[in-house]
Amino acid sequence: MDQVRAAPGEFSVCFTTLQEQFFKRYPRRVKDLILLVKHWYQECRKRMTSPSLQLLYALELLTVYAWEQGCQTEDFNIAEGIRTVLGLIKQSSKLCVYWTVNYNFENETVRNTLLCQLRTQSHLLDTFIKDFLQPDETFLNQIKKAVDIICTFLKENCFRHSSTKVLKTVKGGSTAKGTALKYGSDADIVVFLSSLESYESQKQERPQFVQEIRRQLEAFQQTQKLEVKFEVSKWKAPRVLSFTLKSRNLNESVNFDVLPAYDALGQLYSGFTSRPKAYKELIELYRSSDISGGEFSTCFTELQRNFIEPRPTKLKSLIRLVKHWYKQYERKMKSKASLPPKYALELLVMYAWEHGSGLEDFDTAEGFRTVLDLVIKYPQLCIFWMVNYNFNEEPMRTFLLTQIRKKRCLCPSLPASQPPTLL
Numbered sequence: 001m002d003q004v005r006a007a008p009g010e011f012s013v014c015f016t017t018l019q020e021q022f023f024k025r026y027p028r029r030v031k032d033l034i035l036l037v038k039h040w041y042q043e044c045r046k047r048m049t050s051p052s053l054q055l056l057y058a059l060e061l062l063t064v065y066a067w068e069q070g071c072q073t074e075d076f077n078i079a080e081g082i083r084t085v086l087g088l089i090k091q092s093s094k095l096c097v098y099w100t101v102n103y104n105f106e107n108e109t110v111r112n113t114l115l116c117q118l119r120t121q122s123h124l125l126d127t128f129i130k131d132f133l134q135p136d137e138t139f140l141n142q143i144k145k146a147v148d149i150i151c152t153f154l155k156e157n158c159f160r161h162s163s164t165k166v167l168k169t170v171k172g173g174s175t176a177k178g179t180a181l182k183y184g185s186d187a188d189i190v191v192f193l194s195s196l197e198s199y200e201s202q203k204q205e206r207p208q209f210v211q212e213i214r215r216q217l218e219a220f221q222q223t224q225k226l227e228v229k230f231e232v233s234k235w236k237a238p239r240v241l242s243f244t245l246k247s248r249n250l251n252e253s254v255n256f257d258v259l260p261a262y263d264a265l266g267q268l269y270s271g272f273t274s275r276p277k278a279y280k281e282l283i284e285l286y287r288s289s290d291i292s293g294g295e296f297s298t299c300f301t302e303l304q305r306n307f308i309e310p311r312p313t314k315l316k317s318l319i320r321l322v323k324h325w326y327k328q329y330e331r332k333m334k335s336k337a338s339l340p341p342k343y344a345l346e347l348l349v350m351y352a353w354e355h356g357s358g359l360e361d362f363d364t365a366e367g368f369r370t371v372l373d374l375v376i377k378y379p380q381l382c383i384f385w386m387v388n389y390n391f392n393e394e395p396m397r398t399f400l401l402t403q404i405r406k407k408r409c410l411c412p413s414l415p416a417s418q419p420p421t422l423l
Contacts, residue, residue, distance in 0.1 A: 018102050026064060027074040033081045034063045040082070062088050065097050068331075096128040100329055125364050126317070133320045135182050138251070143175050146245055146254035147187050149226070154191050154258070158216045164209075165194040167263050172301040177308040179319045179346070186255040190301045192263040199285050199296050202262040207237040209260040214241055261298040268302055276396075279389055282414075283399045296414070303388050303413035308346070311353075312360040318367045319349045325368075340378040344409040348374045351383050351409075378408055385412035 012019075023031070037059050066084045067076070088095065103110045151169045159166060173188030174180040193209060196202045214230060221228045224247075231242035241258045264278040282296060297304070308316070322345050329339065340348070352370040356362070374381065382404060391397045403415045 022099075022101060023060070023064070026067070029074055029076060029078070030064065030067050033067070033078055033085070034060050036078065036082055037063050037085055040086075058092075059085075059089070061097065062092070062095075091131060094124060094127040094131050096125050104329070125321070125368070126314075129317045129321055129364070133182055133324050134317065135180055135185070139182065140175075142250055142252060143180075143185075143187050143254060145249055146247070146256070147171055147189065149224075149247060149249075150187075150189055150245065150256060150258065153217065153220050154189070154213070157220055158213055159193075162212075163195070167192040167194055168267075170301050170305070172259075172298075172305060173257070174323075176305045177316075178313075179308065179316050179323070181320055181323060186257055188257045188259070190259045190261050190298050192261050196260060196262040199262055199264070199282055199299070202260070202299070203291070203295065206239060206260050210238050210241045210258075213258060213260070214243075217241075217243070259298045261301070262296070264296070264299040265302065268306075276393065279396055283395050286399075297411070300388075300413040304411070307385075307387065307412050308350070311350070314360060314362065314364070315349070315353050318353070318364060318371070319346055321364070321368055322346075322349055322371055340375060340408070343411075344378070345371075345375070347383065347409050347412075348378075381408045383408065384410035384415065387412045389415060 023034075038056065041056055041059055063081075063085050066081065066088055070076070070081075070084060154169055155166050170176075170190045170192070171188065172190050174185050175187055191213075196205060196209070217228055220226070227246035229244045229246075231244075233240075233242070239259065242256065243258075244253045244255050246253045264282070265275055278299075285291065308319075326339070326342065326345055349367075349371050352367060352374055353362070356367070356370060384400075384404065389396055389400070391400060400410075400415055403410055
């Protein structure tokens with residue numbers, strides 16, 4: 001089709017079987033909703049001078065998209081479904097919808113064709129991110145209120161009858177970095193405790209502090225008219241306390257992850273340069289024991305946040321787009337072998353921008369294309385930043401060289417770890 005320069009839809013009949021197979025895998029109720037949308041369209045056709053079959057097919061795809069982006073349950077509310085589809089129709093000029101079921105970005109010809117389609121509507125891509133991926137002020141205010149409630153509890157109530165003191169609480173994750181998606185983002189809080197005096201004590205004593213925070217929060221909710229629903233951990237020694245918070249001051253519930261940690265960096269200040277001692281102690285621990293790479297990443301949450309948070313707004317929008325793409329791709333691919341790990345994607349976006357224009361106002365579609373090219377070339381990459389560590393001194397020099405041989409992309413805050421996941 002590319003060679004003969006076929007017009008859009010010219011050879012669509014050749015792919016009828018794929019179209020049928022695409023819709024066959026969806027629940028009966030989704031197909032009922034498609035029938036309802038088609039009936040609505042037939043009624044509208046009576047007032048149209050030139051009804052379009054292509055538009056009818058697009059409506060079927062919009063219905064599937066609405067279900068996939070919504071509840072994804074078989075027994076959903078039909079009325080809510082039709083309301084969602086009609087809302088998408090009103091904003092159809094701002095949408096950017098595609099599936100990687102029968103094709104993807106790995107084939108060069110297909111990739112160039114797809115990205116050409118995206119590039120011709122680059123301004124619509126920016127609008128799509130703003131309207132469908134970027135959290136609105138209501139969501140951000142909701143998160144802020146919820147975080148204030150939990151941080152106040154941790155600082156003033158949780159350990160007031162204990163010798164343990166809260167040194168500081170730090171908001172982490174995508175909400176802190178400004179890269180959260182409109183839906184599905186949690187509030188992450190790292191609480192640095194005086195009793196966790198080393199990396200080793202964090203590893204050994206963290207589970208008991210997770211349990212203590214839970215006990216105190218259960219008591220606290222009774223006095224504050226809060227509703228807290230705890231997630232059952234699958235680990236015998238949990239690293240994190242996960243729960244859902246509801247309050248009369250919040251319009252919706254907010255999901256939380258609270259992580260106790262050792263304050264390896266101390267108090268940060270303007271012009272901060274990393275503590276060599278913090279890295280040296282950690283390297284010695286890695287060499288002397290069998291510890292996973294991400295074991296102590298929480299100790300460096302502030303550096304992780306500070307690496308992303310000051311970046312231009314449009315760059316964070318591109319990160320959101322890549323995260324959205326990853327979710328769609330991951331959901332549909334049976335094998336994830338061809339994808340880089342989730343943590344690396346955010347860093348690939350940073351690398352693409354820094355080695356590209358580096359401008360605040362860049363072409364989003366071109367940036368997206370560059371990131372996808374890096375995804376394909378990921379096994380050949382070697383990416384790291386000399387922001388918080390360098391090759392100047394031992395043992396960091398030797399340790400870095402070892403890590404570079406093993407990993408394709410190093411966390412700029414902690415070379416021993418996998419940076420926190422995007423999703």
